[in-house]
Amino acid sequence: xxxxxxxxxxxxxxxxxxxxxxxxxxxxxxxxxxxxxxxxxxxxxxxxxxxxxxxxxxxxxxxxxxxxxxxxxxxxxxxxxxxxxxxxxxxxxxxxxxxxxxxxxxxxxxxxxxxxxxxxxxxxxxxxxxxxxxxxxxxxxxxxxxxxxxxxxxxx
Amino acid sequence: xxxxxxxxxxxxxxxxxxxxxxxxxxxxxxxxxxxxxxxxxxxxxxxxxxxxxxxxxxxxxxxxxxxxxxxxxxxxxxxxxxxxxxxxxxxxxxxxxxxxxxxxxxxxxxxxxxxxxxxxxxxxxxxxxxxxxxxxxxxxxxxxxxxxxxxxxxxxxxxxxxxxxxxxxxxxxxxxxxxxxxxxxxxxxxxxxxxxxxxxxxxxxxxxxxxxxxxxxxxxxxxxxxxxxxxxxxxxxxxxxxxxxxxxxxxxxxxxxxxxxxxxxxxxxxxxxxxxxxxxxxxxxxxxxxxxxxxxxxxxxxxxxxxxxxxxxxxxxxxxxxxxxxxxxxxxxxxxxxxxxxxxxxxxxxxxxxxxxxxxxxxxxxxxxxxxxxxxxxxxxxxxxxxxxxxxxxxxxxxxxxxxxxxxxxxxxxxxxxxxxxxxxxxxxxxxxxxxxxxxxxxxxxxxxxxxxxxxxxxxxxxxxxxxxxxxxxxxxxxxxxxxxxxxxxxxxxxxxxxxxxxxxxxxxxxxxxxxxxxxxxxxxxxxxxxxxxxxxxxxxxxxxxxxxxxxxxxxxxxxxxxxxxxxxxxxxxxxxxxxxxxxxxxxxxxxxxxxxxxxxxxxxxxxxxxxxxxxxxxxxxxxxxxxxxxxxxxxxxxxxxxxxxxxxxxxxxxxxxxxxxxxxxxxxxxxxxxxxxxxxxxxxxxxxxxxxxxxxxxxxxxxxxxxxxxxxxxxxxxxxxxxxxxxxxxxxxxxxxxxxxxxxxxxxxxxxxxxxxxxxxxxxxxxxxxxxxxxxxxxxxxx
Numbered sequence: 001x002x003x004x005x006x007x008x009x010x011x012x013x014x015x016x017x018x019x020x021x022x023x024x025x026x027x028x029x030x031x032x033x034x035x036x037x038x039x040x041x042x043x044x045x046x047x048x049x050x051x052x053x054x055x056x057x058x059x060x061x062x063x064x065x066x067x068x069x070x071x072x073x074x075x076x077x078x079x080x081x082x083x084x085x086x087x088x089x090x091x092x093x094x095x096x097x098x099x100x101x102x103x104x105x106x107x108x109x110x111x112x113x114x115x116x117x118x119x120x121x122x123x124x125x126x127x128x129x130x131x132x133x134x135x136x137x138x139x140x141x142x143x144x145x146x147x148x149x150x151x152x153x154x155x156x
Numbered sequence: 157x158x159x160x161x162x163x164x165x166x167x168x169x170x171x172x173x174x175x176x177x178x179x180x181x182x183x184x185x186x187x188x189x190x191x192x193x194x195x196x197x198x199x200x201x202x203x204x205x206x207x208x209x210x211x212x213x214x215x216x217x218x219x220x221x222x223x224x225x226x227x228x229x230x231x232x233x234x235x236x237x238x239x240x241x242x243x244x245x246x247x248x249x250x251x252x253x254x255x256x257x258x259x260x261x262x263x264x265x266x267x268x269x270x271x272x273x274x275x276x277x278x279x280x281x282x283x284x285x286x287x288x289x290x291x292x293x294x295x296x297x298x299x300x301x302x303x304x305x306x307x308x309x310x311x312x313x314x315x316x317x318x319x320x321x322x323x324x325x326x327x328x329x330x331x332x333x334x335x336x337x338x339x340x341x342x343x344x345x346x347x348x349x350x351x352x353x354x355x356x357x358x359x360x361x362x363x364x365x366x367x368x369x370x371x372x373x374x375x376x377x378x379x380x381x382x383x384x385x386x387x388x389x390x391x392x393x394x395x396x397x398x399x400x401x402x403x404x405x406x407x408x409x410x411x412x413x414x415x416x417x418x419x420x421x422x423x424x425x426x427x428x429x430x431x432x433x434x435x436x437x438x439x440x441x442x443x444x445x446x447x448x449x450x451x452x453x454x455x456x457x458x459x460x461x462x463x464x465x466x467x468x469x470x471x472x473x474x475x476x477x478x479x480x481x482x483x484x485x486x487x488x489x490x491x492x493x494x495x496x497x498x499x500x501x502x503x504x505x506x507x508x509x510x511x512x513x514x515x516x517x518x519x520x521x522x523x524x525x526x527x528x529x530x531x532x533x534x535x536x537x538x539x540x541x542x543x544x545x546x547x548x549x550x551x552x553x554x555x556x557x558x559x560x561x562x563x564x565x566x567x568x569x570x571x572x573x574x575x576x577x578x579x580x581x582x583x584x585x586x587x588x589x590x591x592x593x594x595x596x597x598x599x600x601x602x603x604x605x606x607x608x609x610x611x612x613x614x615x616x617x618x619x620x621x622x623x624x625x626x627x628x629x630x631x632x633x634x635x636x637x638x639x640x641x642x643x644x645x646x647x648x649x650x651x652x653x654x655x656x657x658x659x660x661x662x663x664x665x666x667x668x669x670x671x672x673x674x675x676x677x678x679x680x681x682x683x684x685x686x687x688x689x690x691x692x693x694x695x696x697x698x699x700x701x702x703x704x705x706x707x708x709x710x711x712x713x714x715x716x717x718x719x720x721x722x723x724x725x726x727x728x729x730x731x732x733x734x735x736x737x738x739x740x741x742x743x744x745x746x747x748x749x750x751x752x753x754x755x756x757x758x759x760x761x762x763x764x765x766x767x768x769x770x771x772x773x774x775x776x777x778x779x780x781x782x783x784x785x786x787x788x789x790x791x792x793x794x795x796x797x798x799x800x801x802x803x804x805x806x807x808x809x810x811x812x813x814x815x816x817x818x819x820x821x822x823x824x825x826x827x828x829x830x831x832x833x834x835x836x837x838x839x840x841x842x843x844x845x846x847x848x849x850x851x852x853x854x855x856x857x858x859x860x861x862x863x864x865x866x867x868x869x870x871x872x873x874x875x876x877x878x879x880x881x882x883x884x885x886x887x888x889x890x891x892x893x894x895x896x897x898x899x900x901x902x903x904x905x906x907x908x909x910x911x912x913x914x915x916x917x918x919x920x921x922x923x924x925x926x927x928x929x930x931x932x933x934x935x936x937x938x939x940x
Contacts, residue, residue: 019276029184035177035180036178038404039183039434040355041437042436042859043437045859045865046437048353077176077177079176085172085175085176092175093167093175096825098174099659099660100353100402101171101402102405103353124869126868127871130867131869134353134865136405136865137405137659137829137833139837139874139897140836140868140871141832141873141874142832144873
């Protein structure tokens with residue numbers, strides 16, 4: 001019953017035999033040990049599980065692993081390069097864009113997608129752009145500030 | 157004190173692990189041979205369990221155990237303890253079995269557990285457990301549940317009334333008789349679902365050989381969890397290690413000791429292997445505590461000139477089906493005693509009925525009792541202003557408790573520490589340009605547009621609290637804190653604390669305190685928390701107590717480190733200890749600042765102990781305990797500006813101004829972050845959030861699709877400022893700031909909407925003020 005899949009996760013080729021019903025988020029967390037991607041709900045509302053699949057932010061609790069066969073996946077663990085934080089990670093740190101941190105990996109990867117589409121977002125653009133990600137700690141104010149800060153740095 | 161560290165917005169040291177995905181939450185831990193638990197839950201709100209057939213489930217692939225409540229009881233596991241029984245209230249504490257044995261009392265009540273080698277298989281097997289229920293009558297409303305003929309939840313609790321508690325100060329009857337004017341309201345302070353982003357999880361491993369339990373669990377207070385686990389599992393406290401690793405938010409919902417914690421211990425004991433349970437969100441909505449849920453009949457009495465003379469309230473507080481850990485203390489001590497708010501109210505009386513219903517247990521949710529009190533007084537003050545045709549700002553100013561620094565005792569009997577309410581209010585009014593706003597409002601009204609301005613000028617009680625008071629009010633624990641400061645030979649420092657932060661940033665702020673007080677670089681200090689084997693006893697992180705109480709313990713340990721360092725320095729410099737002074741990390745001979753030893757010099761000498769003063773022990777480590785003499789009472793003034801679309805009922809929050817006072821500020825960036833998050837949750841209650849049960853006890857708002865957690869686009873940028881009135885009850889003069897935003901923002905926004913709708917004659921709308929409700933209220937008024 002198991003299906004062979006082959007994915008590139010954070011630049012590394014990963015081959016596995018998985019059950020057809022295995023969610024991508026559980027494959028990442030439990031088969032690959034990439035626990036930075038969190039699960040906050042079961043109805044695709046919260047966005048804590050957001051990863052980048054082939055360049056797009058996707059909620060990995062809503063994707064079967066077999067659907068992701070052949071794709072390139074980036075998780076929060078794959079964002080920093082050679083130990084250097086990605087500008088979005090750095091901006092979240094500098095601007096206090098997180099408290100408990102549980103929503104943060106998903107927020108950061110959503111911001112990556114957003115800034116790819118709109119490198120110069122207004123405050124309203126950011127607020128709407130992170131509509132699919134919930135945070136209960138920050139009231140979003142410093143998340144918005146972090147994303148705008150990151151936008152500035154990524155241009156420069 | 158090196159002021160550049162204390163009081164500065166340094167970045168959080170917690171963040172690098174969190175922004176890179178390296179942080180470890182409970183569900184991230186994996187142990188060899190670990191199995192997964194899933195819980196069979198009741199679909200009925202009230203039913204007799206006629207039979208449970210586990211055979212089919214037990215035969216499913218991967219399943220290694222299926223257990224019922226009876227088996228758990230027979231294995232010696234007891235009921236979940238209630239840790240707060242308010243004296244003088246005749247509280248009934250019916251047993252709370254971790255897994256229901258013969259009766260289920262709310263949708264989500266556990267009836268069996270399934271353990272499998274795989275998460276998915278455990279979930280499959282849940283559906284194969286066959287339970288035969290005989291449905292019983294259901295009651296979900298705290299008032300109706302007390303009426304004749306209501307279904308009864310617990311055999312020994314007449315009319316479902318768990319307790320009747322009251323608070324009385326002055327002579328409220330006389331005050332109402334002598335009053336010129338009385339305003340009344342009926343307030344539904346609706347039930348909320350906390351929604352910490354991390355669902356709960358527990359991973360237990362029991363070693364029968366050693367008789368030892370280790371449990372990773374999503375708790376705000378690992379030491380309390382250990383204490384209570386020892387009571388219901390029978391494993392002695394010294395054989396239990398509770399680890400709260402990274403915890404993804406709590407807001408009160410991770411204070412209680414939950415049935416599932418006992419269940420994973422039971423399962424691990426029965427099966428001889430580690431067992432993990434992780435809640436899914438739909439399960440969280442039913443099995444994790446809810447908050448608020450008061451029905452309140454309230455009235456305020458005043459003189460013609462606006463002087464308030466009395467407040468009277470009657471409250472039905474919904475406790476849910478069972479008593480969660482602190483549930484009876486929330487609607488009593490943390491609520492009724494705060495009814496005076498920021499005002500002189502000489503006569504106060506409140507009756508509170510705690511009521512069992514067929515709903516998820518209710519316990520502390522951010523603010524916990526104070527939001528339900530603050531809303532009463534802030535709403536009544538606005539109603540009074542409207543009745544007297546006074547400006548609500550002026551009415552508040554007239555009734556404020558004047559500035560005080562030596563304590564102020566209110567009619568409910570508690571003594572506020574320090575306060576300057578008018579200063580915070582004036583600052584907020586200036587920031588808002590209040591006069592300009594009123595002009596804008598009247599200009600817009602002329603055009604048929606409805607702008608509203610709402611205030612909340614609050615004082616709240618936190619920094620829980622003196623242990624003697626905890627005992628006197630029936631809390632089953634202490635409320636002190638402890639800290640150990642340990643210098644290593646290299647001059648680096650580990651600090652071990654009893655508090656258990658889960659997003660509030662004390663790893664950073666406590667390092668700032670150590671750095672400022674002892675002159676070590678802030679990066680040389682590491683704060684350790686959340687592991688009962690590693691940290692000293694403490695009562696945890698809730699009630700905005702970590703910083704006001706925990707820093708008191710830390711300061712005690714720092715003082716001991718300084719005292720010992722002076723002895724060592726005096727010995728090394730051949731001076732008298734009485735002549736040694738300390739400043740900026742150096743211990744020096746008075747009058748000769750060039751003759752000194754740094755704290756690092758002292759740490760090295762104390763650790764190698766080659767040349768110590770006679771009678772002085774080696775090492776540089778100190779432990780201290782701190783029990784505050786009083787609670788702390790932060791305060792502030794919040795102003796909400798809303799616009800209501802009278803055609804659609806939609807409320808838009810246009811501006812939000814918050815002036816808060818938490819005494820001295822250790823890290824302004826972190827304080828602001830706490831206020832932002834608090835405001836968002838409180839606005840959520842006013843405008844969008846609400847748990848809804850139908851008459852059968854089904855939770856209609858049972859997922860994130862149905863319960864409106866605020867999103868980023870719902871908010872403007874909050875405008876914040878601080879005033880600084882230090883407290884006298886702890887060494888640093890700090891007050892808690894974790895809950896003020898939530899306490900203040902709900903009434904501020906509600907009052908703003910009411911102000912906007914005043915020209916339309918709308919009197920009251922129940923929260924949340926959704927477009928439909930606002931639109932209906934406007935329509936009904938227009939029809940009438």
